[in-house]
Amino acid sequence: MKTLSIKKGLPLSVAGAPAPKIEKGPAVSSVAFLPEILPAIKPRLLVKNGDTVKIGTPLFKDKNNPDVLFLSPGGGTVTEILYGHRRAISRIVIQTGRTEDHERFDPVDKEQLAAMDRKEIISVLMARGLWGFIRNLPYRTIPAADETPASIWVSLDPSDPFQVPSGVYLKGNESLFAFGIRALECLGAPVFVCESLGSEVSHEAVAPLVTHRVSGTYPAEDPGVLLYHTKTSPRENHAWFISGQDVLMLAEGLSTGRYPTERIVSVSAPAGRYMKTRLGAPLASLLSGEAAGENRRWIMGGLFRGRSVPKDGYLGLTETSLLIALDAGDPELFGFLRPGLKKPTASRTFLYALHKKPFAPLADMHGEERACINCGKCQAICPVDIMVPFAYKSIYAGEIEDALAHGLLDCVVCGLCSFVCPAKIELAETFESTRHAYHQDRI
Amino acid sequence: MGRRIEKSLRALFDRGRPHFEDKGRLSRLRPFYEATETFFLHPAIAPKNKPFVRDSLDLKRYMSIVLIALMSPLLFGIYNAGFHARNASGLSTDFATVFGDGLLIVLPIIIVSYAVGLFWEGLFAAIRRHPVSEGFLVTGLLFPLTLPPTIPLWQVAAGITFGVVIGKEIFGGTGRNLFNPALTARAFIFFAYPVQMSGDAVWIAVRESVENGINAVSGATPLALAALADPTERIEAVFANNGYAFQTLFFGNHIGSIGETSTLCILAGALILLITGIASYRIMAGAFIGAIAIGAMFNALASPDLPAWFSVNPFYHLVTGGFAFGVVYMATDPVTAPGTDKSKWIYGFLIGAIAVMVRVINPAFPEGVMLAILFMNIFSPLMEYTETRIRIRRRIPNV
Numbered sequence: 001m002k003t004l005s006i007k008k009g010l011p012l013s014v015a016g017a018p019a020p021k022i023e024k025g026p027a028v029s030s031v032a033f034l035p036e037i038l039p040a041i042k043p044r045l046l047v048k049n050g051d052t053v054k055i056g057t058p059l060f061k062d063k064n065n066p067d068v069l070f071l072s073p074g075g076g077t078v079t080e081i082l083y084g085h086r087r088a089i090s091r092i093v094i095q096t097g098r099t100e101d102h103e104r105f106d107p108v109d110k111e112q113l114a115a116m117d118r119k120e121i122i123s124v125l126m127a128r129g130l131w132g133f134i135r136n137l138p139y140r141t142i143p144a145a146d147e148t149p150a151s152i153w154v155s156l157d158p159s160d161p162f163q164v165p166s167g168v169y170l171k172g173n174e175s176l177f178a179f180g181i182r183a184l185e186c187l188g189a190p191v192f193v194c195e196s197l198g199s200e201v202s203h204e205a206v207a208p209l210v211t212h213r214v215s216g217t218y219p220a221e222d223p224g225v226l227l228y229h230t231k232t233s234p235r236e237n238h239a240w241f242i243s244g245q246d247v248l249m250l251a252e253g254l255s256t257g258r259y260p261t262e263r264i265v266s267v268s269a270p271a272g273r274y275m276k277t278r279l280g281a282p283l284a285s286l287l288s289g290e291a292a293g294e295n296r297r298w299i300m301g302g303l304f305r306g307r308s309v310p311k312d313g314y315l316g317l318t319e320t321s322l323l324i325a326l327d328a329g330d331p332e333l334f335g336f337l338r339p340g341l342k343k344p345t346a347s348r349t350f351l352y353a354l355h356k357k358p359f360a361p362l363a364d365m366h367g368e369e370r371a372c373i374n375c376g377k378c379q380a381i382c383p384v385d386i387m388v389p390f391a392y393k394s395i396y397a398g399e400i401e402d403a404l405a406h407g408l409l410d411c412v413v414c415g416l417c418s419f420v421c422p423a424k425i426e427l428a429e430t431f432e433s434t435r436h437a438y439h440q441d442r443i
Numbered sequence: 444m445g446r447r448i449e450k451s452l453r454a455l456f457d458r459g460r461p462h463f464e465d466k467g468r469l470s471r472l473r474p475f476y477e478a479t480e481t482f483f484l485h486p487a488i489a490p491k492n493k494p495f496v497r498d499s500l501d502l503k504r505y506m507s508i509v510l511i512a513l514m515s516p517l518l519f520g521i522y523n524a525g526f527h528a529r530n531a532s533g534l535s536t537d538f539a540t541v542f543g544d545g546l547l548i549v550l551p552i553i554i555v556s557y558a559v560g561l562f563w564e565g566l567f568a569a570i571r572r573h574p575v576s577e578g579f580l581v582t583g584l585l586f587p588l589t590l591p592p593t594i595p596l597w598q599v600a601a602g603i604t605f606g607v608v609i610g611k612e613i614f615g616g617t618g619r620n621l622f623n624p625a626l627t628a629r630a631f632i633f634f635a636y637p638v639q640m641s642g643d644a645v646w647i648a649v650r651e652s653v654e655n656g657i658n659a660v661s662g663a664t665p666l667a668l669a670a671l672a673d674p675t676e677r678i679e680a681v682f683a684n685n686g687y688a689f690q691t692l693f694f695g696n697h698i699g700s701i702g703e704t705s706t707l708c709i710l711a712g713a714l715i716l717l718i719t720g721i722a723s724y725r726i727m728a729g730a731f732i733g734a735i736a737i738g739a740m741f742n743a744l745a746s747p748d749l750p751a752w753f754s755v756n757p758f759y760h761l762v763t764g765g766f767a768f769g770v771v772y773m774a775t776d777p778v779t780a781p782g783t784d785k786s787k788w789i790y791g792f793l794i795g796a797i798a799v800m801v802r803v804i805n806p807a808f809p810e811g812v813m814l815a816i817l818f819m820n821i822f823s824p825l826m827e828y829t830e831t832r833i834r835i836r837r838r839i840p841n842v
Contacts, residue, residue, distance in 0.1 A: 233839065236839075331449075349508055361495075364489065365489070367485075370577070373778050416494075420498045426491075
């Protein structure tokens with residue numbers, strides 16, 4: 001096993017970490033699919049308002065890659081197809097019936113899997129709506145069938161506050177997970193499974209599959225970070241990755257012949273907990289009471305790279321974390337001159353630096369945007385060693401080639417540069433949108 | 444109490460705001476309004492993009508820490524200016540009156556620097572429609588501290604004007620300037636009005652009587668003495684005979700520019716900057732090593748044919764003139780220093796080395812720190828460029 005020690009990363013911890021116990025979420029009366037948040041997908045609808053669907057009925061396919069189907073997470077009636085910005089389909093809502101039917105696929109067992117070649121397994125995954133759980137590097141989009149990755153990464157313990165750790169989702173599912181890894185191995189690239197120091201896997205079905213062990217703080221376990229720190233040649237730049245929990249989805253979808261719908265989600269408020277719910281569940285079903293109330297910002301998919309979601313939103317395909325932050329409050333009298341015992345910072349400019357207790361997330365910029373003064377805090381924290389101010393200024397000047405040379409495509413969009421920037425420059429957002437534009441240009 | 448002040452201030456600013464908005468009659472003055480409002484009421488703004496949490500550190504805090512680090516040399520400078528003024532006039536030197544007179548000498552300089560500088564800063568902010576940058580608060584205080592106490596106020600105004608407009612704004616404003624604006628301002632005054640910036644007559648702001656105002660008497664700074672010292676003499680002895688023992692130089696109770704004399708107070712400021720991580724330890728340490736190394740090299744070359752400076756114990760370089768002040772507050776300006784780690788060491792080293800070199804082997808300039816920093820400012824983009832190229836070449840390409 002290779003061990004990696006990532007030195008750079010978030011030097012703080014966040015309050016609200018879930019207790020390691022799974023609660024069962026309430027039954028829901030509607031579920032939704034959110035095509036809008038899938039990266040670089042152009043959906044072509046296969047259903048219309050009022051249609052009756054089963055769990056696993058195709059809802060839409062990707063125009064660029066028509067073999068890739070996205071299936072319904074619920075059985076019932078399509079009641080809403082909502083269009084968002086520039087007529088992108090933002091969600092497809094399904095009112096679930098009292099009993100839900102499943103589309104039936106042929107179950108795949110170990111022997112059948114062993115007999116399948118790459119092409120077959122890919123077409124099975126695409127047809128059964130399981131392809132959408134896989135992402136590629138460097139663009140982090142859903143891969144095309146003809147891509148040939150140099151490696152496939154599975155990170156067991158995502159560390160963005162707060163994701164579901166392997167100790168929670170793997171329990172009781174170890175052999176299913178091993179089956180999923182076997183399926184990934186059929187994709188024709190070495191599969192690397194990475195555990196985190198401090199939460200090693202001991203189960204005999206999974207432990208032999210682990211190839212890497214990583215230590216470090218967020219985002220040390222990110223597949224992009226792992227790849228950056230292990231690659232030895234440019235040929236390895238192109239890789240695929242899938243989260244540990246999604247390996248289970250993939251395995252379940254193959255082995256049972258049913259589209260999997262079960263999800264374990266972490267919820268940070270009122271007290272941190274894990275909840276068993278289902279794919280596409282309404283977020284309001286996860287949270288109620290004061291924590292759901294006014295002046296709260298709901299962040300879906302991790303504190304640093306998650307999106308801000310409305311309270312009537314739904315769970316996205318690969319999202320497993322709902323974090324509640326307080327909204328920015330009122331302006332503060334001489335805020336910048338306070339001692340700042342409770343002002344969270346990665347720097348040493350407030351008394352907070354003396355104790356560094358876990359901080360409660362507050363959705364506040366803590367200042368106004370200014371010109372870059374080249375202080376270098378961003379590049380000191382970057383886990384993939386990008387010289388952020390220079391890369392940013394290259395983009396600012398329209399020199400994309402320079403930005404690429406600086407490692408724009410190595411960027412894992414962990415958001416730490418934006419987090420620490422005292423000039424409040426939207427660095428991560430700039431990198432991500434530039435990379436997206438570059439990707440769109442190339443295809 | 445605090446809450447009530449906060450509330451009434453918010454009400455006040457809310458009432459004023461419409462006049463400064465786009466269609467208001469004072470919309471041109473919006474940068475001033477915003478600078479004032481956000482000074483009192485630190486804004487709470489919701490992030491538009493991920494990540495939705497941000498660090499508490501912003502540029503207001505960043506720059507205030509530099510200002511706090513400047514307090515020790517400033518307060519000592521006020522006392523010191525007052526002390527030498529009263530001492531030379533044969534007046535009593537009890538602490539209160541000395542400090543009071545010091546304030547009368549130093550405050551007008553600072554007020555003019557801030558007022559005139561802020562005017563230019565605000566003018567450019569209004570024309571370019573960007574907010575007033577907090578960095579100016581540092582420039583506006585750094586500049587007066589590098590001046591002799593007798594400096595005419597109109598020269599302060601001319602200097603800060605040059606520093607802000609030519610040193611910063613014509614390059615595009617904060618973050619894009621090539622030279623440290625405060626040093627640019629000082630260099631302008633230094634070369635344009637040498638009579639008021641150097642020599643023996645500018646360091647003591649004598650207050651003979653209130654009616655007569657300020658006059659100057661003679662007094663040679665350590666650097667002036669050192670430049671004139673006979674090669675056969677030891678500089679240490681020359682200093683000691685003129686009342687500049689090492690500890691006097693270190694503690695700073697001697698004549699010189701307002702903020703530069705006390706190495707101890709500057710070290711206190713440096714400590715604040717280093718503990719908070721606001722200034723680069725690489726640059727400071729590099730400059731320290733550079734000065735000592737080149738000083739030691741000159742020691743090795745010293746001979747009776749060469750100036751007495753050659754043989755001085757290198758540590759004297761650290762406590763004389765503006766060396767400590769320049770290295771701690773000016774060389775570490777992140778905008779004009781290189782932004783890459785190894786370059787910072789080299790940049791600091793060369794500043795220390797060149798400053799000592801100018802002092803020792805160039806008789807035209809008794810002091811070399813200002814020139815060393817400005818000179819290295821020119822090279823910092825090149826150093827950045829070289830280091831980024833080297834580091835990029837080490838990366839595994841990903842395109």
